[in-house]
Every structure is written in C-alpha cells, then in structure tokens.
Amino acid sequence: MSQPENATAETVDAIGTVHALISSGRHPVSGRPGRAREDARAVEMGLTLAGAGLHLVHAGNAEEPALRDYLGMYHGLDDSAARGELSLLPMAAEDDAVPPLAHWLETQGARMVLTGQRAECGEGSGMLPYLLAERLGWSLTTGVAAIEAVAATHVTVLQALPQGQRRRLDVRLPCLIAVDACAPAPRQSAFGPARRGKIEIVEDVTPERDAARAEWQWQPARPRPKRLKVVKATNARERFRAAAAKSSAANGQVLSDLTPEQAADKLIAYLRAEKILVDDDEPASD
Amino acid sequence: MLQTLLPILIFASLIMGAIGALRRVRLWRQGRRTPVVWRNLLLMPKRYLVDLHHIVARDKAMAHTHVATAGGFVAAMALALIVHGFGWRNPLLGGLLLASSLVMFVGALAVNRRRLHPPEKLSKGPWQRLSKSLLAYSVGMLLVSLPLVGVAPTLLGGGVLAVALTALVAWGVLELVVGMGWGGPMKHAFAGAMHLAFHRRPERFDDQHSNAQHDDHRGSRSTALFSLDLTAEKLGVEKPTDFQWNQLLGFDACVQCGRCQAVCPAFAAGQPLNPKKLIQDMVVGMAGGSDAHYAGSPYPGIEMGKHQGAPDQAIVPQLVEAETLWACTTCRACVEECPMMIEHVDAIVDMRRFITLEQGETPPSGAVALENLIATDNPGGLDNASRLDWAADLDLPRIQQRPEGVDVLLWLGDGAFDMRNQRTLRALIKILRAADVDFAVLGEEERDSGDVARRLGDEATFQRLAKRNIETLARYRFQRIVTLDPHSFHVLGREYPAFGGDYTVLHHSTFIAELFDAGRLSVKPSEQRETITYHDPCYLGRYNGEFDAPRRVLAALGIEVAEMARSGFRSRCCGGGGGAALSDVPADLPGRARIPDMRMDDVRATGAATVAVACPQCTAMLEGVVEPRPQVRDLAELVAEALIESHEAMPVSNPNETLEEVPA
Ligand code: SF4
Ligand code: SF4
Numbered sequence: 001m002s003q004p005e006n007a008t009a010e011t012v013d014a015i016g017t018v019h020a021l022i023s024s025g026r027h028p029v030s031g032r033p034g035r036a037r038e039d040a041r042a043v044e045m046g047l048t049l050a051g052a053g054l055h056l057v058h059a060g061n062a063e064e065p066a067l068r069d070y071l072g073m074y075h076g077l078d079d080s081a082a083r084g085e086l087s088l089l090p091m092a093a094e095d096d097a098v099p100p101l102a103h104w105l106e107t108q109g110a111r112m113v114l115t116g117q118r119a120e121c122g123e124g125s126g127m128l129p130y131l132l133a134e135r136l137g138w139s140l141t142t143g144v145a146a147i148e149a150v151a152a153t154h155v156t157v158l159q160a161l162p163q164g165q166r167r168r169l170d171v172r173l174p175c176l177i178a179v180d181a182c183a184p185a186p187r188q189s190a191f192g193p194a195r196r197g198k199i200e201i202v203e204d205v206t207p208e209r210d211a212a213r214a215e216w217q218w219q220p221a222r223p224r225p226k227r228l229k230v231v232k233a234t235n236a237r238e239r240f241r242a243a244a245a246k247s248s249a250a251n252g253q254v255l256s257d258l259t260p261e262q263a264a265d266k267l268i269a270y271l272r273a274e275k276i277l278v279d280d281d282e283p284a285s286d
Numbered sequence: 287m288l289q290t291l292l293p294i295l296i297f298a299s300l301i302m303g304a305i306g307a308l309r310r311v312r313l314w315r316q317g318r319r320t321p322v323v324w325r326n327l328l329l330m331p332k333r334y335l336v337d338l339h340h341i342v343a344r345d346k347a348m349a350h351t352h353v354a355t356a357g358g359f360v361a362a363m364a365l366a367l368i369v370h371g372f373g374w375r376n377p378l379l380g381g382l383l384l385a386s387s388l389v390m391f392v393g394a395l396a397v398n399r400r401r402l403h404p405p406e407k408l409s410k411g412p413w414q415r416l417s418k419s420l421l422a423y424s425v426g427m428l429l430v431s432l433p434l435v436g437v438a439p440t441l442l443g444g445g446v447l448a449v450a451l452t453a454l455v456a457w458g459v460l461e462l463v464v465g466m467g468w469g470g471p472m473k474h475a476f477a478g479a480m481h482l483a484f485h486r487r488p489e490r491f492d493d494q495h496s497n498a499q500h501d502d503h504r505g506s507r508s509t510a511l512f513s514l515d516l517t518a519e520k521l522g523v524e525k526p527t528d529f530q531w532n533q534l535l536g537f538d539a540c541v542q543c544g545r546c547q548a549v550c551p552a553f554a555a556g557q558p559l560n561p562k563k564l565i566q567d568m569v570v571g572m573a574g575g576s577d578a579h580y581a582g583s584p585y586p587g588i589e590m591g592k593h594q595g596a597p598d599q600a601i602v603p604q605l606v607e608a609e610t611l612w613a614c615t616t617c618r619a620c621v622e623e624c625p626m627m628i629e630h631v632d633a634i635v636d637m638r639r640f641i642t643l644e645q646g647e648t649p650p651s652g653a654v655a656l657e658n659l660i661a662t663d664n665p666g667g668l669d670n671a672s673r674l675d676w677a678a679d680l681d682l683p684r685i686q687q688r689p690e691g692v693d694v695l696l697w698l699g700d701g702a703f704d705m706r707n708q709r710t711l712r713a714l715i716k717i718l719r720a721a722d723v724d725f726a727v728l729g730e731e732e733r734d735s736g737d738v739a740r741r742l743g744d745e746a747t748f749q750r751l752a753k754r755n756i757e758t759l760a761r762y763r764f765q766r767i768v769t770l771d772p773h774s775f776h777v778l779g780r781e782y783p784a785f786g787g788d789y790t791v792l793h794h795s796t797f798i799a800e801l802f803d804a805g806r807l808s809v810k811p812s813e814q815r816e817t818i819t820y821h822d823p824c825y826l827g828r829y830n831g832e833f834d835a836p837r838r839v840l841a842a843l844g845i846e847v848a849e850m851a852r853s854g855f856r857s858r859c860c861g862g863g864g865g866a867a868l869s870d871v872p873a874d875l876p877g878r879a880r881i882p883d884m885r886m887d888d889v890r891a892t893g894a895a896t897v898a899v900a901c902p903q904c905t906a907m908l909e910g911v912v913e914p915r916p917q918v919r920d921l922a923e924l925v926a927e928a929l930i931e932s933h934e935a936m937p938v939s940n941p942n943e944t945l946e947e948v949p950a
Contacts, residue, residue, distance in 0.1 A: 027661040029669050034661055075646045188653045190646030191746040192521050 015150060015173060018050040019105065021115035022058050022086075023122070024066035033066045038116025040186035042179040043070055046114045047187070049147055052082030057104065059089040059097040062201055071197025072189030084197035089205045096210035097128060102135045104202060111174040112155065117142055117181075123213070129178040141171050142178040288430055291452045292370040299459040300367075306467025307476055313572055314480075314538065316597050317531035322484065329493050330483040337491045338482065340504060342625045345545075351396040355420060356475070358390025359462060362427055369434065380434025387428040394420035407544025407562075411581025416461060416471040423458020426451055469573065477538040478626050484532045486512075490627060506831035509618065510780040511635055514745040522639025522743065526571035526597045533633065537568040539626045542582055546620030546630065549852075551859040551885075552613040556878035557871055558585045559613040561620040561630045564606065568633065571595030571605050585610055587875075601637060611637050612649050613871045615881070616741050616864030617824040622855055638743030652742045652868040659747050663733040663754075664700050671730040673698065676708035680715055685726040691763030694718070694725035694797075697778065699771030700734055701902035706909065710902065713926035714770055714794055720929050721806040725768070731758050737773040740781070742865040749785065752777075756787035766790035768797045770922060772825035772901045773863070780830070793826055795900050795921050799835040802842040809928035811844035816895035819848045819916075821885065821908070822857035823901035836900050839921050843928050848892040858885050862903035882907040889916050898924060 020043045025036030035043075046054035056070055067086060074084035089100045105113060118126035133140035145160040148168070159167045160180040171177070233239040255266055271277035343349040365383040368374050394417065401417045404410060430451050466472040488494050489508035514521060523529055529537075546561040547553055553560045566580050578591035588607060595605035602608050611634050620630045642648045648656060658667035674682065685695060696718070701707030718725050736751035755778075767789050769775050779791035792800075801807045820840060826832050833854050840847050852858045861867065861881030873880050879887070886908060889897045896917045899905050908918045 029667060030662045032661050072646065075644070188646035188648060188657075190643055191516070191744070192644035193646070195516075 015111045015152075015155075016109060017053055017055050018046050019055050019057055019108070019110045019113045020046045021101065021113060021128075022056055022067070022070050023060070023116070023119045024064050025120040033064070035066060035069045035186065035189065036116055036120045038118065038179055038181050038183075040070070040073070040116075041181065041183040042114040042116050042177075043073055044186040045144075045147060045177075045179055045183055047073060047077065048184075049150070051077045052079050052084075054084075055108075056084060056086040057089070057101065058086060059091050059101050060093075062088050062090055062199070067199060068194040068197060069189045071199075072191065072194030073187050074193045074197060075190050076187065083193060086197065086199045088199055088201045090201060091205065091207040093122065094210060094213060095207035096213070098131045098135055099208050100205045102132055104205070105132075105136065112150075113138075113174075113176045115176065115178055117178040129176055133176045136174070136176070139172045139175040140178070141169060141175065143180040144177045145180050145183050147177070288433075288448050288452065289370075289373070291448075292366075292430065292455070293373065295452065295456055295459060296367060296371040299463040303463040303465075303467040306464060306469070308467075310467055310469065310473065310477065310538070313597075314477075314531050314535040316527045316572065317529045317534040318527075320530050320532065326483045326488075329491070330479055332493060333482040333485075333491050334479065337504070338478075338625060338627065341623070341627070344623075347396075348400075351393050351400070354389050354393030355397060356393075358386045358388075358393055358424065359420075361386035362390055362424070363463070366427060366431075369431070375434055377435055380431055383431045384428060384435060387424050387431065390420070391424035391428060394424050405544075406583060407548045409542035409544070409562075409580070409582035411579070412471050413542060413581065419458055419461035422454050423462055426454030426458055430455060471541075474539055474541040474626070477535060478541070481532070481536050481539040481626065481628075484535060485627065486530060486532050486536070486632070487629065506827075506829055509776070509829040510784065511740060512632065513749070513781075513784045514639060516746055516749065520640070521643040521745070522641070523633075523636040524600050524602075524640045524644070526568065526595065526599075526601065528640075529568075529633070529636065533629070533636075534568070534572050536626070536628050537565050537572065537633070540565045540569070540628060541626060542566065543625060544582060545623040545625065546628075547583060549619040549623050549856070549858075551615060551617060551619070551861060551881045552866070553583075553586065554879075554884060555861070555873070555881045556586045556875045557613040557873075558588050558607060559610050560585050564610065564630065564633070565628055567593070567595065567601075567606050571599070571601055572597060577605075602641065606637075608641060608647065609869075609871045611641070612652075612869035613866060614864055615824070615859045615861055615866040617859035618828045619824070619856070619859065622828050635741065635743060638741075639745055640743070642743035643746060648742055648744070649868065649870040651870050652865055655865075655868050656739060656742060656744050656747055659734055659736075659739050659744075659751065663751065664703060665734060665738055666700070666703055668703050670733070673702045673732060674727070674729050676702065676705075676711065677715070680712070682715070682729075683726040684729050685762045685764065686729070686731075688726050689763070691765075692724050692726045693765045694723055695759075695762070695764035695767045696725050696727050697735075697767050697769035697771070697774050697791075698727060698732060699769055699774040699902065701771055704902060704906070706905060707902040710770060710905065710920040710922050713920065714922040716926045716929065717798060717801070717807065717922060720931060721801045723801070723806075726764070728758065728762075733758075735771075735774040735777040737777045738865050738868070740777070741863070742868065752782055752785045752787070756782060756785055759787065759789070766792055768792050768794055770794040770900070770902065770920070772823045772830070773903065776825045776829050793830075793832055793835070793900070795826070795836040795839055796832060798921065798925055799838040799842070802839065807842075807925070808930045809843055809925065810930055812928060817848045817893050818845050818896045818898055819850055819889055819892045819894040820853070820898045821850070821860065821889070821900075821904055822853055822855075823899070823904050824857065824859050824863055826900060827857055828855055836898070836921055839925060840898060843924060845898075845924075847898075848894055850888045850892055852888060858888060860885050860901075860904040860907040862907040867903075867907075882911050886911040886915050 022039045022043065023036055024033045025039065027034055043054065043056065052074065058064070058067055071084035071086060074082060087104065089104055091097065091100060115129055117129065118124050129140055129142060141157055141159060143160045144157045145166060146158040147155055148158060149156040154170050154172050155175065156168060156170050157177060159169055160182050161167055233242055255263060258266065268277060339349065342352060362383060365379055365386060369376070369379050369383055397417045397420055401414055461470055462472050466476045485491070487508040520528065526534065542562060544562050550559065550561050560583055562582055563580065563585055566582070567577060570577055574596045576591060576594035580590065584590045593605050595601065602611070614634045616631050618631055655665040658665050662668060663670045685692060698711065702711065733751050733755050735755065736748035739751065740748035767778060769791065772793060775791055775793045778789060782789070818840065820836055822833060837847060859881060861873070894916050896919055897908060898919055898921055899908060900921050905918055905920060
C-alpha cells in the first residue's frame with residue numbers, strides 16, 4: 001500500500017482525530033458475534049493512517065462482546081503503551097443510530113470517519129453511511145480500498161470497482177469513507193490490548209425511535225435464487241471471454257461539469273432508457 | 287615459599303568466587319520472585335546423584351569422565367583447603383589429596399581427548415580452555431602436594447619451580463573456583479546445583495515420588511504447561527526479567543553440551559532454531575551483552591554477533607528472532623536430553639504467549655486457526671455440527687441419550703474433520719464394536735481441546751475452550767475417556783486438572799492393549815510378510831510415558847517391530863506438533879530435508895514397508911512425504927484389519943470395567 005511517509009503525524013495535523021464506526025459482526029458459519037468484515041478493515045485502515053489517534057464509536061448495546069475484539073487491534077503502533085478508546089452511544093435496537101452518531105461526531109469536531117459499508121446483522125440495509133453523510137452535510141465515498149494521501153482539505157482514496165479495477169478519487173473533507181471488503185485484511189485481535197482498551201459510555205444521548213422501522217413488516221429471509229448465466233459459446237476462446245467479461249458497468253459514461261439540472265435530466269433519461277422510470281401516461285410493459 | 291603462597295591463593299580464590307556467586311545470584315533474582323524453599327537445598331545432592339546422573343549416564347563415557355573430573359576436583363579442593371589452606375599437613379590427608387588429584391587428572395585427560403576433535407554439538411571458546419584448566423589444576427595440585435607424603439620435599443621448597451607450580455595452581459583455581467562465581471564455564475556447577483534445588487518442576491525428581499523405582503518414564507512426569515493468570519499486568523514473557531527467577535537460574539546452568547541441539551528436529555531441518563543457542567541467548571539477555579561471544583553452533587541461517595540483549599530489553603527481535611520461537615514443534619526432545627534438566631519448551635511458550643496475547647503477532651496461518659477456534663471451536667473454521675458427518679452411516683451412540691452413563695466416552699478430536707483420520711476413526715469404531723465396548727460420543731458438543739491454541743501462546747482461547755469442555759463433560763456420566771489423538775489425550779489428561787477437570791483418559795493404544803489383555807478381541811495372526819516399525823508420537827511417549835502399549839498391541843497382532851534408531855523416549859518428531867505446522871517458517875529449505883522427510887528416512891533405514899503410527903498429526907505429516915515410501919497405518923487400522931468378526935464373540939468379563947448400572 002502506498003502509505004505516505006510518516007502518515008500519522010501528517011494526518012493528525014490535517015484532520016485531527018480519525019473516527020471509525022464499528023458494529024458487531026456475525027460469523028458466517030457459527031453465527032457467533034465478532035468483528036465485522038468491513039468494519040474491521042475500516043479500523044485497520046484507520047490504525048495504519050492515524051495509529052493510536054484512531055477513535056472508535058459504536059451506537060448500541062454496551063454489553064456487546066465484539067467491541068473488545070476491535071480494541072484488541074491496538075498493537076504494533078508507534079506508541080507501544082497506547083490503548084484503544086471506544087465511545088459508546090447507548091441505544092436500543094429499535095432506535096435510529098443516525099441522530100446520536102451525527103450529533104456526537106459534530107460535537108467532537110470530527111472531519112474524517114471510516115466505517116464498513118453494511119452491517120452483518122440487524123438491519124444491515126447499508127443505508128447508514130448515506131443517511132449520516134446527508135445529515136452531516138459531508139462528502140461520502142463508498143467501496144474504498146485504500147487511502148493514499150491526506151491533505152488539509154481533501155483525501156485521496158482508491159475506490160474498488162468490479163473486476164479488480166480501482167478509481168482514484170479526491171474527496172473533500174469532512175468526509176465519510178465506507179470501506180470495501182477488498183481493503184487490506186485487519187490485523188489480529190490480541191487479548192491483552194482488548195482487555196486494556198477503554199470503553200467510555202457517552203451519557204447525554206437521547207435516542208430517537210426509528211420511525212421508518214416501526215412501519216416495517218418483518219419476515220424471515222428466503223434464499224435468493226441464483227441467476228442463471230447462459231453462455232452461448234461454441235469454442236473455448238469465447239467461453240473464456242464470457243467468463244472473464246467485465247460487468248456491464250463498463251459501458252457507462254462519466255458525466256462531469258454539468259449543472260445540477262442537466263445532471264438530473266441525464267439521470268432521468270438514463271432511467272427511462274433502462275425502463276426503470278416509467279412515465280405516468282405510458283403504462284409499463286413488463 | 288609455597289606454604290605462604292598456597293593459603294593466600296586458596297582463600298583469595300574462595301573469597302573472590304563467593305563474591306562472584308553473590309553477583310550471579312543477583313542476576314537470577316532479577317526475574318519474577320517466587321517463594322524460595324531453602325530446605326530444598328538439602329535435596330540437591332540426591333537429585334544430583336540420582337536424577338541428573340540418570341540422564342548424564344545415557345552417554346556412559348561422558349558420565350565416567352564427569353564423575354572422575356568433578357569428583358576428583360571436589361575432593362581435591364576440599365582437601366587442599368584443609369591441608370594447604372589451614373596448614374594441617376597430615377600425610378594421610380596428603381595422600382588422599384594426591385589420589386583425588388590423580389583421579390581428576392585422569393578425568394581431565396579424557397576431557398582433553400574429547401576436545402581434540404570436538405563434535406559439532408559442543409561449544410568451543412572458553413569450553414576448550416576449561417579442558418586445559420582442568421589439567422593445570424590437577425597437575426599443579428598433584429605436584430605441590432608431593433612434599434606432604436615425603437616425595438621431593440626439598441626440590442619444591444623454593445625457587446623458580448615453586449613459582450611455576452604456584453602459577454599452575456593459580457590458573458586452575460582462577461578458572462575452577464573464581465570462574466564458578468564469575469560466569470566462566472564452571473558456573474554450571476554452582477548454577478546447576480542451585481537449579482536442582484529450586485527447579486520450577488519439582489515433580490521431575492525422584493524425591494517427589496513415593497515409588498520412584500517403578501515409576502513410568504521419568505522425563506514424562508511433569509509435562510503440562512503452567513497455566514497463565516489472565517488478569518496479570520503483562521501476559522507472557524517480553525524481557526528476561528519477566529521470567530521467573532528460577533527459570534533464569536535454570537538457563538544459567540547450561541553446560542553447552544549440545545545434546546539438545548543434536549536431537550532438535552527443527553535444527554536438523556535447517557530451521558532457524560537451536561535450543562542450545564536459545565538458552566545461551568537467555569543468559570545473554572539476563573547478564574546483558576551480545577551473542578558474539580557464543581562459541582557454539584548458530585541458529586541455522588541467522589548470522590551471529592548481530593543480536594544483543596539486556597535484562598530490561600525486549601527479547602524479540604533484538605535478541606531472538608520471532609521465527610526462532612515459532613519453529614519449535616514443542617516435541618520436548620531437548621528437555622528430555624538435557625543433563626541439566628533445563629525447560630526449553632516452557633521458555634519458548636512463555637515468549638510465544640507475549641507475542642500472541644500482547645502483540646497480536648502470531649504467524650498468519652496460526653492467527654487464522656486461532657480466529658477459527660474462537661468463532662467455531664475448531665481450527666478449520668468448520669461448522670462444529672459437522673463433526674460427526676463422517677459417521678452418518680455408523681449410528682454412533684450419543685452420550686446425550688445415555689443419562690445412566692457409559693463406560694467409554696470416545697473423544698474424537700479435530701481429526702474428525704480430516705478425511706484421512708476419518709478412516710482411522712472408523713477402524714477404531716469397528717474395534718470398539720467387536721469388543722462390545724459400551725461407548726458413546728459427544729457429537730457436536732465436543733470442542734477442540736485447546737492444544738494448538740495453547741502451544742501458539744493463546745492461553746485465553748485455550749482456557750475458554752478448556753472451561754467449556756469441562757462444563758460439557760460435567761453434564762454426562764462416563765467411566766473414562768478414550769481418544770486416538772495424543773494431543774487431546776495430553777491436554778485432557780494432564781492439563782485440564784488445573785482447571786478442575788479430572789478424568790481418566792486413555793489413549794486408544796492403551797485401551798486396545800487392555801482389550802487384548804482381557805481377551806475381548808480376537809485377531810488372526812499376522813503372516814508377517816513385511817517388516818513394520820513404530821513411530822512414537824511425542825505427546826504420547828515423551829509427554830506421557832506411554833511407550834509400551836502400542837508395542838503390546840503390535841505384539842498381539844503377531845507383528846515384530848523393527849525399531850528405529852531413534853525410538854521410545856528418543857523418538858524424532860514428525861514436525862506436526864506445537865503449532866509449528868502453522869508457523870509459516872519455511873519448512874522446505876533448499877538442500878535440506880524437511881522434518882517428516884528425515885523421519886521417513888529413519889523408517890526406511892529399518893527396511894520397514896509399513897510404519898505404524900498412533901496420532902492423526904503424525905499420519906498427516908508422514909503421509910505427506912512423497913512416494914515411493916513405506917505405508918503409514920494407524921494402530922487402529924492394523925488391528926481392525928486383523929479382526930475376526932464372529933457374532934458369537936461374547937464379551938469376556940473385564941475386571942477393569944466396573945460399570946455403574948444404576949440409572950442416574
Ligand atoms: S521442543 Fe523439539 S523442536 Fe522445540 S527446541 Fe526442543 S527439540 Fe527443538
Ligand atoms: S540446554 Fe541442556 S542439553 Fe542443551 S546445551 Fe545446555 S545443558 Fe546441554
């Protein structure tokens with residue numbers, strides 16, 4: 001990874017404390033709680049970037065056993081005596097995590113927040129980064145594979161695209177960075193640092209009920225049917241090309257330097273072309 | 287002139303030696319303090335003559351040499367103190383002094399002969415010098431004492447010759463008496479004596495066993511790792527001062543004889559580990575300095591003179607590279623051979639504990655195994671409920687359905703997930719059914735025993751697994767546990783008692799031998815067309831002293847075992863234990879044989895077409911050797927093949943089997 005030399009000192013100068021939002025993961029085989037795949041990568045990215053200056057945040061239950069697993073990652077840092085610190089915003093599963101998180105991050109003066117893209121249990125809608133960035137008025141980048149450089153006003157990140165492609169983006173600060181599962185693997189969680197880490201419960205959190213959630217209907221998930229991929233190929237070369245083909249996203253186009261109105265028109269036109277948006281007078285022909 | 291010089295020399299050297307000894311004691315006491323039982327000093331002479339000699343005597347010639355040299359020296363020094371020191375010039379004592387000097391001289395000659403072409407395992411440098419110093423002292427003392435019995439009284443009375451002789455004796459006492467306290471090669475005598483008295487594992491000595499003569503294998507008496515207090519400030523050993531003081535004392539007792547190096551499988555395979563150098567590095571760390579003065583074989587592939595240590599400085603990586611610690615298979619061959627009864631494996635695991643628990647730097651494959659153990663209770667990260675998948679057609683009795691209790695709880699171990707080992711397990715089930723054994727399994731309630739986690743230094747995960755397993759076992763009733771995995775056998779039988787789990791645990795070889803003794807198995811005698819040899823698993827043999835049962839089983843099959851040169855307590859490790867297989871230390875180095883390859887060469891040397899094994903790990907390692915090679919068969923497979931399955935085979939009543947028939 002192309003980490004800038006002496007990343008820690010520069011980062012602190014440029015953006016102050018880096019925060020990582022974490023949640024409890026669920027092991028795919030046993031279902032036991034533990035570090036979530038993407039959140040752990042976000043913490044790893046934060047530790048590489050800011051060292052012991054990374055601060056963890058969790059909105060939820062203080063008894064969550066997985067929290068200590070993240071604190072166990074505070075080792076191998078420049079300051080060997082450093083220990084992890086986690087701020088816990090207490091709330092129940094029915095509460096909306098966005099308002100307390102937004103409020104807390106604002107009071108802390110946070111300018112850069114790392115998180116996974118989607119929780120492994122609970123709602124796991126993947127909406128939290130969007131809602132949080134919207135509420136804070138920050139920029140948001142998802143699918144981040146690496147942070148390349150940090151400056152006073154922006155960060156340079158690599159965004160993961162399908163087929164191993166990467167896109168370099170300059171993101172304006174303050175920003176929220178949602179880390180992709182293909183970011184560098186998280187370091188081991190060690191028992192000693194996990195034990196020593198500090199969990200500080202934030203007192204003045206007033207949870208709000210999640211209004212949208214209250215209206216939902218719940219039902220057990222059904223296994224999603226697999227889409228059949230029919231390849232009509234007569235020879236090995238074509239079969240290989242079909243297998244190695246890039247996703248259809250490859251024929252998209254990048255629009256830039258448009259006014260918001262022009263951009264909206266382009267998007268609507270695209271959605272119409274794809275028959276996702278249907279004009280009211282023109283009934284959908286499924 | 288001699289009469290004035292000698293007393294000065296003797297007393298000065300004794301005082302200097304004593305001052306040095308006190309400094310040495312201060313070095314040891316930098317370690318963590320544990321209570322000192324002074325009375326144990328009284329046990330020391332017997333421990334030296336019985337336990338230590340038991341190991342030294344495995345090399346007969348060296349044992350005799352040591353007895354002559356050391357015995358001669360101790361006697362000569364004591365007598366010299368009386369005769370020359372206090373001036374009681376009694377001819378009888380003088381004669382004894384001459385005699386002991388002579389005995390020492392003969393011993394010193396043998397030492398020097400060995401040092402003419404010293405084998406690779408021996409250290410050179412000061413140790414070469416020591417052999418000369420022994421000669422100097424014995425010759426000098428012999429000659430200065432001649433006047434006592436009336437020989438050449440005038441010749442030696444004064445002049446140049448007297449000065450020369452005094453110089454010779456001075457050289458001797460400087461090395462042998464002053465050096466004993468100040469850290470020369472002779473410090474092994476002082477530190478060794480103290481080490482015997484304050485050894486961290488007193489169970490290793492005969493005086494702790496009422497029936498020492500009929501005890502099982504001596505080296506196997508105390509092999510459970512010490513449990514770690516997980517609430518301690520610091521977990522494991524980071525700096526030399528984090529060792530307990532008597533561990534530091536133990537390191538200081540090393541005589542650099544290299545017996546440990548000679549048997550270490552990792553050293554032989556060219557991996558960066560040499561147990562002798564490791565112990566010397568611990569001494570360097572304790573006293574401070576660099577490894578440049580070490581005069582023995584290095585860690586293969588690691589340059590000497592580049593590492594230094596200090597009592598309060600981290601050991602890894604300044605003094606010892608982490609890969610050195612991870613290369614160890616915990617086979618205990620070094621501990622078994624060490625004449626000073628030093629505990630290498632404890633030290634290695636102590637340092638691994640710090641790396642894993644505090645630094646989170648377990649080698650990647652090991653870290654993955656640990657993470658899996660935490661999440662799924664098995665190192666492969668597999669669904670623990672699939673532990674019995676291999677036995678879907680066997681209709682195994684579950685202990686959950688036997689509230690009244692069973693005779694045998696069959697512990698499957700993680701081999702239950704391994705396709706090769708599943709064949710062995712099926713063979714064992716066949717044997718149990720043929721002998722009509724009342725057994726049951728835990729099924730998915732069984733978890734990994736914690737063996738690998740513990741050897742990788744993850745004491746937290748080990749203790750969690752141990753406690754959960756003990757809770758599970760407490761819910762069911764059984765007489766004893768039988769397992770075909772020596773690692774589970776060791777951990778359940780020897781390491782769980784520290785956590786409140788006391789069970790009778792039998793390895794399947796022991797259990798099958800019992801079944802044969804009780805006449806519960808009938809087999810067709812082997813035609814013995816081929817030679818068979820047997821490989822002793824470290825955790826069955828050296829760790830638990832079971833050498834006999836597997837051989838009895840083979841004998842019951844009518845098989846004569848062609849023993850390998852290294853068998854029994856000297857068996858060479860297969861390379862699979864102690865997490866070494868998960869250490870990512872490169873196992874196949876250019877131009878060097880891997881550990882299992884070397885073991886397979888041992889097998890080939892017997893001309894055997896089949897090697898009988900008794901451990902899933904050994905099976906995997908040895909079968910990993912490329913063909914063509916001898917076949918690898920577990921004892922259970924050999925027995926199952928020879929079974930005569932008759933349906934009228936009625937169970938013969940077995941005195942060992944007092945089953946509780948009363949319902950719970
Ligand atoms: S336990 Fe075995 S591998 Fe480890 S140092 Fe001793 S002899 Fe070598
Ligand atoms: S550790 Fe023991 S076996 Fe090894 S060199 Fe020292 S005294 Fe000899």
